[in-house]
Amino acid sequence: MNEAEVFERFTLPDKATYRDACRQVGAVMSELLKATVELRFVSMRDAGLSGATVRYRDGSYVVYCAKSSSWYHRLGILLHELAHVALGHVPVASDTGRGLRQVVPHLPSGVMAILAGRSCHSEDKERAAEEFADQLMARLTEPRTSDVPELSAHALRVAEGLAGPHRHG
Incomplete structure (x- = not known):
């Protein structure tokens, strides 16, 4: 799917x-x-990432975004x-995500595993997602x-009259 x-x-x-645009995303x-998507804005200071999309077992998704x-x-x-979704990039899960737990301890452990694996996206996928997002x-x-409607002939005459006499040099 392209950005248009x-x-x-x-x-x-x-x-x-x-x-409003964030809600629309x-x-x-x-x-x-084709699933429920919830947006959650959370502190991700020092996490080395600013967002991630997580798919839960029930088929719903949560998009974690840096607050x-x-x-x-x-x-x-x-x-x-x-952009990752539109380009068909699937979130990568890793084994634990213990390192991130120290940085963003308030996130559920299942989310931590997915966020830890998030860095496994190839540079090409990240670059493609960034370009798509920029567009x-x-x-x-x-x-x-x-669209500015065209002025009627009457409105044009009024506008010309208000402009004053034309001076020719």
């Missing part, structure tokens, strides 16, 4: 905030995965996770222009 196809799934109003991921005061930053992280970010954050 994913972008078309977003239904954001013109005045949407980054926070969860909805789009849910649609693509940042900037919704723009959170959006970038979530779009990266969405989505550009599409989502570029200024939206609405």
